[in-house]
Each structure stands twice: as structure tokens, then as C-alpha cells.
Amino acid sequence: MAWAPMFHMASSDQMIACLCTGAHVFVVDGFDLDEILPLVAQHRLWWLLVLPGTVDRFCAAIVASGITPRGIKRIGAMADLVPPQQIAEITALLQAPFGNTFGATETGLPPASAGLLPVGQIPASLAKTVNALCEIRLVDANDHDVPDGEPGELVIRGPTLFSGYWNAPQATAQDFRGGWFHMGDVFRRHPDRTLSFADRVKYLIKTGGENVYPAEIERVLLADPRVTEAVVVRRPDPQWGEVPIAFVARSDDALTADALLALCRGQLAGYKRPKEIHFVPFDQFPRSTTGRVQRGEVERWLRCTKRVFTCESSASAYAGGPAQLAAGLAWPVQWG
Template identity: 55%
Template sequence: MRAIRDAAGIATGGRPAVNWWPADTSEPADQPGLGDRLAAMAARHPARRAIDGDGGALDYAGFDARVNRTARLLRAAGLGVGDRVAVLSENRTEYLELAFAAARSGVVLAALNWRLSAGELGHCVGLVAPSLLIASERFAGAAAGLLPDDRVRVFGHDYETALAHQSPAPLDSDDPAQGLDPESGLLILYTSGTTGLPKGALISHRAELARLALSTGELGLQAGDGFVAWAPMFHMVSIEHAMHVLCTGGCVTVVDGADIPRLVDLAGTRPQWWLVLIPGMIERVVAEIRDRRARPGGWRPAPIRMVGALADLLPPDLVAEVSGALNAPYWNSFGSTETGMLPAAGTRFAPGERPADLAKAPNGLHLWRLVGPDDHDVAPGEAGEIAVRGPTVFSGYWNAPEANARDFRGGWFHMGDMFRQRPDGRLDFVDRAKYMIKSGAENIYPVEIERVLMTHPRVGEAVVVRRPDRQWGEVPVAFVALADGAAAVTPDELFAHCRAHLARYKCPREIRFVASRDDFPRSTSGKVQRKLLEVRAMESMEGVA
């Protein structure tokens, strides 16, 4: 294991940079892994439905057998403990089979983002040097040339034939994966690459087991709960939480993307643990529900324990509307690929509640600090970058020693997100540390301005970006979408609203209107791409205060 982690440029001394576990040991793991937990569910509930997808349904016995066949297929292809298998595919049952087969065999699954360009995909493959790439038929063309042809497989008839030749029995008792070190890699999930090419975040077995414990201990996941995996499985929010549900005896419904009618169908018929909804799609979900309620017989939601994500990025009225429509609490979440769901485990809004307070309660699996540029703790009430330690934290970026040395400095992982601590211990998200507007001698965090703008009754969403300024260096520029059905509002009215609630230096210098919330450019995770809006901000000086 040490050689593998050292080659990845992840840690010194064979341990992750955040040294959560004790010193290195050759003793086998003393707790069941994710593959063991799936096997336990299959033994306990063999006939219970595990997967429901476009390719058909599988019970736990059938899914477990296919996972065993897949693990043996990886071995037959020459992959050993620590080798990487890359996958380039839309959401499908085989994707989850590969993930659990990796857990059982000690192979590391690198989940490629099919939205990337050919050059970016080539970078991601070259970064982790997989021994094998498995693609779906849809993305077989994009996979061509990423590895030699003899190291590429495609889901379909030939793949199924090869799988059928493998035994459905577990790997042999003398297989190298038995007694796997919990610090061994399980998943490589790629970061969004907003400041450059994507980085590969290595998530260990230890981290994934801790994230499972967080899901069951603080996020409300109960035995037998359902989950709809519609978000791309190259994202943490989909692949990890689908695995957690399968480790607790629930059913995962595999959906190929944000099919709004299908998601509303399922919200009305399938009880769910967590219905993931992200900015950019929630308005369409609400509109679909409204339309169905107007039809004969109406529409009623099935029991859902919680909905949503990223409340900081949504207008409060929309949070209230979607949670009320689904009769489920809205989860005031905050997390990252690198840390799992941190620190917002305990904060939810009641169905129909319009949140006036987005403070987040830290979960119980982390230590955290708020630090300034000198890495010293900031004074109470000041904004600081959050630095964390805990068992859910990833092991580091693959083959990126400089980034790891920077981000894990002092033995804490520095997330790059700014928070303020309240006297009661809760945390207010301020903004990304790297996206700060430096106006004169003052630091301006865009989220502070956005929150004020969205308290105006006719504003549906607001996004603030920086624009170069000859006098001040940078100034804030606001892009505003009106609320649905709202009467027009002038820039002067919004300037006055900002001046009533913000220090003058924080007020936007320009306000530009967009036709609707759908006109904001967003990433695959629903986050507004401020860099693209910066380009628009340079195009016009209209509406300047």
C-alpha cells in the first residue's frame, strides 16, 4: 500500500496527509468493507430489490453475484490491488457493479466525467494511468484512443459474454484483496477544474466507510431506504450515496440524468431517503408538480426524508416552494468531493419554510478551524478559510504532490471555502476563498451582496462577480433574474436596497438583468460559473450606479 500511495504523490510515510489513523501496520482491516456489507445484505435479504434501472431490476442475490463476476473479470484482465480501472459511462447498473467490484478486489475506480472535452479526458486518463477503461456504447467513440484498444472494454454483448464466463462466487480466500488496508484507494473522483485541469481526488476505503457512517448516523439514512441516482455517477452525490443505500438494504433507482417528468413520477410513487435537487433544475421540478396537481386526480408526494442541496445558491422562496411541494425538509447541505458532506449534517428547513438563516451545524465526525492567510485562527466573527480533519477526508490528489503539500499544510485539509462562526457554534458560508473581490483595501465576498439582493421581493436570483476597475482594482457587478411573475424593477431601486443593508463599498457598481434563472451559466453540479459572467460584465457599462 505504501508504494501505491507514494507513487500517487499523496502522502509521506505511507499514510494520508491528514493522519487520522494510527501508525502503519501490516495487520488486516478489523472492520467489514463496503463489499462485505453488500454481501451481508445479500445473505440477509436475497430476494429484496436492490436495483431498478432501464436495464431491468435486480434483487440483492443477483446484484451481489454480478459484483463477484465483475471482480473476477477485473482479475482476469490482470488488475491487482491498487491498479486503476477507468469508467466512461452514463448512469447504469454496471457502473455500481464496478464500484462494488473495486471495493472487493482492491482495484481503484476512476470515474471519468463524460462532459469533458477530448483533451480533458486525455488528461484525466493520463493522470491516473488506468490498466483498463470500460465505456458504455454511448461513449465508446470518446473512449477511443484514450488507451490502446486491447485495454478498452465496452458495456454490451461482448462484455456480458465475458462476465458470464466468470464465477458468481466471492474472490478466493487467498486473494490479495483479503484483509485490505483501509487506507487503500477505492474511488478517484475528479474535481471540477474551475482553476485549471481536473485533479483526481483519491477516496480510500476508510473515508468511504466513514461517509457511510455519516449518512446513517447524522443524515437520516435508515435500513431499506430508497434512493434515486439521477445525478451523473462521476459525482460524489450520486455514486457514493447509491453505495450507502445498497450497504443498508435499500433500493437504488438508476436514472439517466435529470429527467424531470421521471423524477416527479418517482417522487410520487417511491419513498426516498434523499431526493437530490440542485440549482438549475428545481424550478422545472416545481413547474412539473404544479402541472400535475392541476390535472384530474392531482398529484401527491410519497414520503421523502429530505430534498435538495446547496441552499446557499438558491432564492429562499424557491427553497420554500420545492420543499412544500414535496412535503419534505430541505437539507441545508455543504460538502465537497474531498471531505464528504461537511459541515452541515444537522441543518434542515421544514417543508414550506422560507429560510431566513442559512447557518450550518457542523457534523460530529470532524475537527475544524477557521484560519486566515497566515493559517492562524481568525478572531471570533471574522471570515476564515475552513480547515478540517476527520475520517471522511480524502487521501489527497493523485499525482499532485505540490497541491497536496499546499492544501494539507499543517496536518489540516484547507477546503478553500470561507465561513464565519456564530456565538452558538454554527457556521455561515461566506464564499470561496479564491473568489474574493479586492476593492481598494477592502475584501468583498460576493455571497454577502447576493443575499441582500435576494431579500428584495421582486428578485428571484442574483449572482455577483468582479470586474477590473482603474481606480479600485476590482468592483462588484451584479446579475439579477426577477422572480417568476414579478413586476419590473429598476437598477436604481436595487442600488437603494443594497445601500440600506450593506456598507457602501460592498454595494455593486453595476446591475445587469438576465431574462430568467435559466440564463445563468452553470457547471455540471449546478453552481453558477462566475468566470463566464465576468466576461459578460466586461461587455457593457449599462446600469452603473
């Protein structure tokens, strides 16, 4: 079933694979549950795509409709961006494992999408299995291979790789330097050769000379079942250079920033802990067409000269959306 934009691998890769094997493809114009759910009930599906930001709505719709899936081999994608309890819930409802995928439009699925997360379980690990038909390395800033356990950028070569950027020879040469495509994604390799996602290179926060990967903090926050979204971005800081700031959506208004900070204290080193936690309604997070939160837009909220906060002890809780952030209707806080 192809409901995601055709210009993205989320629909194009699976659609081409199905058509090449003689299977049917159902095309749905966007995330339209009124169209999607009847197809789930009527047809056996190879891969039902469920993207970050849609899982909770999908679960609610399945429960409300009472449908029984005809049969699904796998669901989902980009498990690192989905709250773990939502993975357990949707796999139980659809009785299908969740795809523990990593890929890109430039590479297709092959980098590390071979693994599946079991039905009805909160995943203990999101370590990924490398696919066949590709070679990968993890390298440092000088393109030297990093040892197991150390963060390194994933570089790849193989037959599914694109040939270059359209009319951008300099960008193509830069990203294909040394004969390997540099993806801009940082991983750690385990002794069993599986890979754990750290973050995008461009999202790295440098605080007091230490490297902080937002995804590590986000995984801790998302482990609380009351958290439905968590995004950590950087904010300039006169003492540390940059510090991590968290924006969180919650399903329970009783959840406090102090409770989340306590969770972070138990699992993260001091320099990795968010300096502030702001609560934002789930539907106010700016998203791309593939469901990813647009971090640049979230960082832009911090650059507004006025915003509305409700203080919660040592952290802040924000109750409005981006429009209210800019409006500064109450207790305006000036940022340098």
C-alpha cells in the same frame, strides 16, 4: 434517487450510503422530470436531491402534474445558492425539509451538513451545523485560528476525507499543509458553534483595501422574490482596484436595477454595493453539471470589448445572453 453526475458527491455519497444499508437506488439519466416525478409519487425517498438552478422547474412541474409525494425525509442541497422563497415553495410542495448542506467531493458531506430548513418557511438564517466524524477549524492566511465572527478558511480532517489529488503531489502538499485539508471556503463561526458561509477564497473582491464576499451581496439580491438568480463578480477598476458587478435574472420585468440598489443600500455598506446591475435571462447563466453558475464565464462577459446594454438610471440592465454580449449589436460600450 441518483440523477446528478456519478462523479460528484451529490449522487455518489447518497448512493453508497443507501446501498450499504440495503436500500434501493433509482438511477435517472440527468434531470429528467418525466422520470423523476413518477418515482416521487410511487416511492418513499430518503433524500430527493434538488440542485440550484433546478428548483423553480421542479416546483412548476409538481404543480402542473398534480402529484402527491409518497414520502420524503429531506430534499435539496447547497441552500446558499437557492433563492429563499424557492426553498419555502418546494418544501411546502414536497412536505419535506431542505438540507442546509456544505461539503465537497474531497470531503463528502461531513463538514457542515447536519442542519435542516423547516417546511414552508423562508429561512431566516442559513447557519450550518457541523457533522460528527470530522474536526474543523477556521483559519486566516497564516493558518492561525480566527475568533468568532471573523471570516476564516475552513480546514478539516476526518475519516471521510480523500487522500490527495491524482498525480499532483505539489497541490496535495499545499492543500494538506499542517495536517489539515484547506477547502478554500470562508465561513464565520457564531457563539453557538454554527457556521455561516461567506464565500470561496478565490471569489473574494478587494475594493479600496476592503474585502467583499460576493455571496453576501447575492443573498441580499435573492431576498427579493422577483429575483431567480444573482451572481456577483469582480471587475478591474482604476480607482478601487476591483469593484463588484451583479448579474441578475428576474421573474418580473417590472423589477428595476434602482429597486435592487435601494435594497442593497438598506443592508450593505457602501463599498459592498454592486456598482452595476445587469439583467440576464435565467437560462443564459452558464452552469456546471451540479447546477452552480460558472463565475469565470460570467466574468468573461465583462471582458468582452462590446456588449448590449439598456440603461436603467444609475445601473445597467442587460436584456440578452452571452452571444448578444459579444455581438454588440446596439450601443456598444468599450471597457478598458
